[in-house]
Amino acid sequence: MARYHIETYGCTSNRGETQQIEQALREGGHHPADAPDEADVAILNTCTVLEKTEQNMLRRAKELDAETPGDLVVTGCMALAQGELFREEEIDAEVLHWDDVPQHVLNGECPTVTPDTEPVLSGVVGILPIARGCMSDCSYCITKQATGRIESPSVEENVEKARSLVHAGAKEIRITGQDTGVYGWDTNQGTSLLPELLDRICDIDGEFRVRVGMANPKGVHGVREELARVFAENEKLYNFLHAPVQSGSDDVLADMRRQHHVDEYVEVVETFDESLDYWTLSTDFIAGFPTEEPADHEQSIALMRETRPEKINVTRFSKRPGTDAANMKGLGGQVKKDRSKELSELKMDLVGEAYEEMVGTEQSVLLIEDGTDESLVGYDEAYRQVVIADGEERGLELGDVVDVEITSHNTVYAFGVPS
Ligand code: SF4
Structure with missing residues (x-):
């Protein structure tokens, strides 16, 4: 759980975006820092009405980059329309859409589902937390301390909640949880019930689509073929999998206590590639974990190139109090910045190519x-x-x-x- 600093420029619409970002951050257990130099992440929500405004935004981004010990995230209109200007000015910032900021701030941890795990309808989107907790013990994670081992309500119970969201007008159901891939491990002898749940939700009458939230590679790997079949057979399911790999090195994954190996993640991707013509792989990388050697970082770069995710979150490692990783001797700030920058630049290229391929379709x-x-x-x-x-x-x-x-x-x- 991070301390964040957020600054907003421009119109009321932009201020509304900031409110939504802050709401999501607070729901995720994050809290505001007193000043940028005390923040784990500084967020600059930009405006781009005038050239003078652009210069002000670039100047402020440079100041925040120098002031904050953590990550800098630039979002808002200027970031979206002229994101390359920040790179050209050598500002070390993640350039993100408003909606992607809360995910980035999670710092590689899984989201914290709302405490009551009740479904919520927001506009035409229904949020359906299917379980609380996970089956992992990642060495950098503070969320785990708040949520514990997975507790999975039955498939029937979750289907009923989905049905009530559809009846209330949901056109998109977002299935959430710390790790949706291990849904049911506690009640079904260590095998995920996610494929069965998705099949059953897609059987509900009505016009709606279903998005599956973060599912760690380990849980998905055990049911990858069944899960890929469910995606291929159900038009209501968005062909989208968010499987955060975090590193391309098995040594680093072991130090992170991530449970999966690189090969398992690759096998998941290959299985989905074989079953689906058009789908989105979303994944996360942590840059500069304390035990990450230069060769480990190169393996992350190679894995990103090999699997070509269409959506990627890159997070520079930062220590969270009370975690085992916080007691490890860390890498220097410049090393983390450089590795994060290299991963982010490759990410921009890959994501840009994915969008370019969509043009004309x-x-x-x-x-x-x-x-x-x-x-x-x-x-x-x-x-x-x-x-x-x-x-x-x-x-x-x-x-x-x-x-x-x-x-x-x-x-x-x-x-x-x-x-
Ligand atoms: S899977 Fe790992 S990062 Fe996610 S909540 Fe569990 S321990 Fe934390």
């Missing part, structure tokens, strides 16, 4: 959020974000499913025009 997009001005924001069948710039003018509404042609992209989402 037709996608079916479910609209779930208001964007800036007249725009509406949705996700295609592989959970890639697509913005329809004049969505409101066209009379489209949240919850609509629209066929679009992808016309262009930036570093974090694609632009689509209804066809």
Whole structure:
């Protein structure tokens, strides 16, 4: 759980984005720092109305980069429209879409589900926590101390909760948990019940899509073929898997106590590649874990290149109090910065290529959020974000499913025009 510092510039819409980021951070157990130099992560929510504003944003980003001992995250309009300017100025920042900031701040840990684990409807999105806790004991994780071993309600109970969300108007059901891949390990002799749960939820009558939240590679590996089959057979499931690998080195994974080996992660990816033509692999890497040697870092780079995830979170390692990793002798700040930068640059290239390949294709997009001005924001069948710039003018509404042609992209989402 991190201390964060957040600064916001520009219009009321941007301030609304900051409110949502802060809400998600506080729900995840993070709390505000008194000043940037006490923050584990500094967040700059930018604006880009005027050239003078751009210069101010670059100057402030440089100051925060120097002031904060932790990561700098740049988000907001300037980050999305001109993210490359921060790189050109050699500012060591993660450039992220607003929605991706809370995930980044998790620092490699799994999300903390809401304490009551009750489903919540937010707009057309229904959040369904399917279990609390995990089966791991990662050496850098503080979340585990708050949540403990996994406790899984029955499949029937979760299906009923999903059904009530659909009846209440949910068009997208987000299945969450610290580790959805080990759902059922406690009640089903160490075998995941996730495939069965997903099959059953997709059988519910109604028009909706289902997104599966973070699932660590170990739990997924044991059921990878069944899970890939469930994804291939159910159109309601977004073809999206978030399996955080964290390192390309088995030695580092062992020190992290991550349970999985690199090969198991690769086998999961290969199985999904064989079963699905169009899907999104999302994963996370921690840069600069205390025992990470240069050769380990090279293995992370090689793994990123080999598996080519379409969505990647890179986090620079930071110590969390009370964890075993906090007592390890750490790497220097510059080493962590350099490795994080190298991973982030490769990430930008791979993600950019994935979006570039989408240009000219037709996608079916479910609209779930208001964007800036007249725009509406949705996700295609592989959970890639697509913005329809004049969505409101066209009379489209949240919850609509629209066929679009992808016309262009930036570093974090694609632009689509209804066809
Ligand atoms: S899987 Fe690891 S990082 Fe995630 S909650 Fe469990 S111990 Fe923490």
